[in-house]
Amino acid sequence: xxxxxxxxxxxxxxxxxAEEPRKTRGKxxxxxxxxxxxxxxxxxxxxxxxxxxxxxxxxxxVIDDKSxxxxxxxxxxxxxxxxxxLFRTYTxxxxxxxxxxxxxxxxxxxxxxxxxxxLALDMLRNFLLAAYVDxxxxxxxxxxxxxxxxxxxxxxxxGSLAQSLHEKDxxxxxxxxxx
Numbered sequence: 305x306x307x308x309x310x311x312x313x314x315x316x317x318x319x320x321x322a323e324e325p326r327k328t329r330g331k332x333x334x335x336x337x338x339x340x341x342x343x344x345x346x347x348x349x350x351x352x353x354x355x356x357x358x359x360x361x362x363x364x365x366v367i368d369d370k371s372x373x374x375x376x377x378x379x380x381x382x383x384x385x386x387x388x389x390l391f392r393t394y395t396x397x398x399x400x401x402x403x404x405x406x407x408x409x410x411x412x413x414x415x416x417x418x419x420x421x422x423l424a425l426d427m428l429r430n431f432l433l434a435a436y437v438d439x440x441x442x443x444x445x446x447x448x449x450x451x452x453x454x455x456x457x458x459x460x461x462x463g464s465l466a467q468s469l470h471e472k473d474x475x476x477x478x479x480x481x482x483x
Contacts, residue, residue, distance in 0.1 A: 305352055305355070306347075306348035306349075306351035306352050306355070307351070307394075307397065307398050307401055308342070308348060308351075308436075309344070309348050309352075310394060311394075312342050313342055314340070314342060314440050314443055315398070315402075315436075316433070316436035316437045316439075316440045317440040317441075317443055318437065318440070318441065340443055340444065343443075343446070345439065345446050345448070345450050345451070346448065346449075346450060346451035346455075347432065347435055347436055347439060347450055347451045347454065349451075350432060350451050350454055350455060350458055351401075351432055353458065354425065354428055354429065354432060354458075355397075357425060357462075357465075358390075358410070358425055359387075359391060360476060361414060361418050361421055361422065361425070361476065362383065362386065362387045362390060362391075362410060362413065362414065363384075363387040363391065364476040364477055365380070365415075365476065365477045366415040366417055366418065366474060366475070366476055367475050367476070367477045379413075380415075382413060383413045383414065383415070386409070386410070386413040387413075390410065401429060401433075402433065404426075404430075407426060407429060410422065411423065411426065417472065417474050418474075418476075420468065421465060421468075421469075424461055424464075424465060427457075427461075428454075428457060428458065428461055431453075431454050431457050432454060435450065435451065435453070435454045
């Protein structure tokens with residue numbers, strides 16, 4: 305599920321100067337109390353697809369890797385613990401999605417054979433973030449075609465990802481992470 309849908313709130317909106325808290329004499333601050341209703345947009349579906357792909361590689365286990373890369377048991381256990389934290393803790397998920405330094409920890413947890421996949425997911429994450437920020441400059445006028453450019457990136461990514469995993473003969477058990 306996308307972060308905004310889970311929060312039922314716009315998370316990437318930059319406040320305009322008119323909406324910034326204004327200082328008043330003798331009071332802490334006054335905010336614009338008109339709350340905009342949260343509305344779905346197609347970026348939410350693409351983000352959900354992104355989370356599913358990330359789940360497969362972070363919570364999954366490489367069970368057949370003809371590339372010869374190896375992942376020791378301690379690192380595999382670290383990856384499983386990281387997956388649990390990432391997918392069970394909303395605040396950590398939010399940080400990992402919005403913060404490049406935090407997402408780097410996701411990349412560091414991956415099996416070496418999946419490094420290329422992780423880097424591509426990071427690129428898609430950045431496309432999504434930029435699209436959200438751009439769309440939420442004016443949340444009252446988000447157009448339904450807001451995801452068109454990002455959608456094309458997803459199609460290209462998943463097509464090349466499937467081809468790459470096939471060529472490298474890597475098999476992932478996406479449900480290998482224990483409860």
